[in-house]
Amino acid sequence: MPKSPDFVCSACGARHTKWSGRCDACGAWNTIVEEAPLTTGPGARALGAARGRGMALSDLSRAEAPPPRTRSGLEELDRVLGGGLVPGSAVLVGGDPGIGKSTLLLQAAASFAQAGLGCIYVSGEEASAQVRMRAARLGLGAAPLRLAAETNLRDILTTLEAEKPALAIIDSIQTMWSDSVDSAPGSVAQVRAAAHELVTFAKRHGIAVVLVGHVTKEGQIAGPRVVEHMVDTVLYFEGERGHQFRILRAVKNRFGPADEIGVFEMTGAGLAEVANPSALFLGERENPAPGSVVFAGIEGSRPVLCEIQALVAPTPHAQPRRQSVGWDGGRLAMILAVLEARCAIPFAGLDVYLNVAGGLRVREPAADLAVALALLSAREDTALPAETVVFGEISLSGALRPASQAENRLKEAAKLGFSAAIAPAQAKPLATEGMGLRQYPDLAGLVGDLFGA
Numbered sequence: 001m002p003k004s005p006d007f008v009c010s011a012c013g014a015r016h017t018k019w020s021g022r023c024d025a026c027g028a029w030n031t032i033v034e035e036a037p038l039t040t041g042p043g044a045r046a047l048g049a050a051r052g053r054g055m056a057l058s059d060l061s062r063a064e065a066p067p068p069r070t071r072s073g074l075e076e077l078d079r080v081l082g083g084g085l086v087p088g089s090a091v092l093v094g095g096d097p098g099i100g101k102s103t104l105l106l107q108a109a110a111s112f113a114q115a116g117l118g119c120i121y122v123s124g125e126e127a128s129a130q131v132r133m134r135a136a137r138l139g140l141g142a143a144p145l146r147l148a149a150e151t152n153l154r155d156i157l158t159t160l161e162a163e164k165p166a167l168a169i170i171d172s173i174q175t176m177w178s179d180s181v182d183s184a185p186g187s188v189a190q191v192r193a194a195a196h197e198l199v200t201f202a203k204r205h206g207i208a209v210v211l212v213g214h215v216t217k218e219g220q221i222a223g224p225r226v227v228e229h230m231v232d233t234v235l236y237f238e239g240e241r242g243h244q245f246r247i248l249r250a251v252k253n254r255f256g257p258a259d260e261i262g263v264f265e266m267t268g269a270g271l272a273e274v275a276n277p278s279a280l281f282l283g284e285r286e287n288p289a290p291g292s293v294v295f296a297g298i299e300g301s302r303p304v305l306c307e308i309q310a311l312v313a314p315t316p317h318a319q320p321r322r323q324s325v326g327w328d329g330g331r332l333a334m335i336l337a338v339l340e341a342r343c344a345i346p347f348a349g350l351d352v353y354l355n356v357a358g359g360l361r362v363r364e365p366a367a368d369l370a371v372a373l374a375l376l377s378a379r380e381d382t383a384l385p386a387e388t389v390v391f392g393e394i395s396l397s398g399a400l401r402p403a404s405q406a407e408n409r410l411k412e413a414a415k416l417g418f419s420a421a422i423a424p425a426q427a428k429p430l431a432t433e434g435m436g437l438r439q440y441p442d443l444a445g446l447v448g449d450l451f452g453a
C-alpha cells in the first residue's frame, strides 16, 4: 500500500493527513505544504549511557550536576542566555533577514573563542572568504575561530566529528540539507530533519549548537517554528530595519529566565552593547509633547524606560484606523474600549496611531496606563506634566492594578532624572526615591484629575 503523503503547517508545525487552505491548528491561511516522510537513520536516534533506563533523581543530580557556564564576555548576550552558554545545549536564534543575526553570531563566536572555547562557524549562506572579510571589518580577524562554508548535513557532521569543537554555529538552518530527506532545502521537512540531526548529534557529543533561523512574516519559507520545540533556548533578534537598536529576547530558556532582553546598537563596526537602554530609548525625546508618555517598564530582570507616542486625529474614512507599532493591537482596542465605557471618552470617528519609540516591542500589561494616557493626551492635545513616568495595568472594569517591581521602576526613573510618577494605588506603601508619586485606584478618577474631564 502506498504511504499516504504527509502535510505540515509551516507556521505552527501541525501535521495533517490532507492538504487544505487553512490550518485547523493555528488558523493560518496558505501555510500547509506537502512533506516527504522522514527516513530515520541510526544517527537520528538519541543515544546515551542511560538510554531506556530509569534513574533516581538523587543519583542523577549527583552524577550529572549542571556543568559550569561559559561566558562570552558580551554581557548583553550572556544575560539573555541566563548567565552564559551551557555546554552541550542547543540554541535557536530567529529573526527577520538582514536584522543582524550573522553579525551577532560572528561576534559571539569570536568572543567565545577568545574565552577559550573551541568554536566553529558554519556558514551556508556566505563563502568563507566573505565571512573572513566580515570578521576583518568587525576587527575580529585575529580571533582563534574556525570557519566552514557548507550546506550538506552529512559533511557538517563529519567536520564536527573530526574537529570536536565545544561550540558550533550553523548559519542558517534553512540552507542545510540532508540527503535522507527527499525535498528542497528550506522546506519544513528539511529544516526539521537538519535541526533534529544537528541537535541530537550535538547532545551526544557534548557540543553546544547555535542554529540561526530566518522568519518571514508570511511564513512562506519554512519558519523555525518547528525547530523551537527541539532546542533548549529560543532567542529572537528583533528591531526595526530603519533603527540602529536591536533587541535580543529570550522567549524560551530551559537554563534561565525567559523574557530577558539584551540591547545592541548596529554600528559601522558591528553590534555594540548598550549597557543603559533607558537612556538610549529616551535619547531623542522632545520635551513634553501632547501624546508622548514615558513608560517605566521592566524587561526581564532590568527596568527599562521608553517613550510611548500616540496620535489621534479625525478620520476621513468611514472606518477609523487603529494602527499600533511595538504594542499589541488587541490590547490597544481593549484600552480604547475601557476609555469609552468607563470614562465616557469616545474615540469614534478618530484615527488612532500608537508607537513605541526606538523600535522596542513592549509586552508588559503594566504599559496599559501609559498607553491610555498617551491616547488621552493626544486626544486632548495636552501634554502630561513634565518629567513624569507612568506604569500600571488597567482592568476591564476601569480599575488600576498594581504592577510588579514598582520600586525598581521608580528607582530607574529617579536615576534618569524624572521627578514624578503616576501609578495604581496599592496597599503596601512604596519607597518613592524622592519622587512626587500620585497613585489612583481607578482610571476614571485619574482622568478627571489630569484632564478635568
Ligand code: TYD
Residues within 6 Å of the ligand: 095, 096, 097, 098, 099, 100, 101, 102, 103, 104, 134, 137, 138, 266, 267, 268, 269, 270, 271
Ligand atoms: P546580517 O548579520 O548579515 O543579517 P542577517 O544575518 O540577520 O541576515 O546583517 C545585515 C545588516 O547589518 C546589513 O544590512 C548591514 C548591517 N551591518 C552594519 O550596519 N554594520 C556592520 O558592521 C555589519 C557587519 C553589518
Ligand code: MG
Residues within 6 Å of the ligand: 101, 102, 103, 125, 171
Ligand atoms: Mg545572515
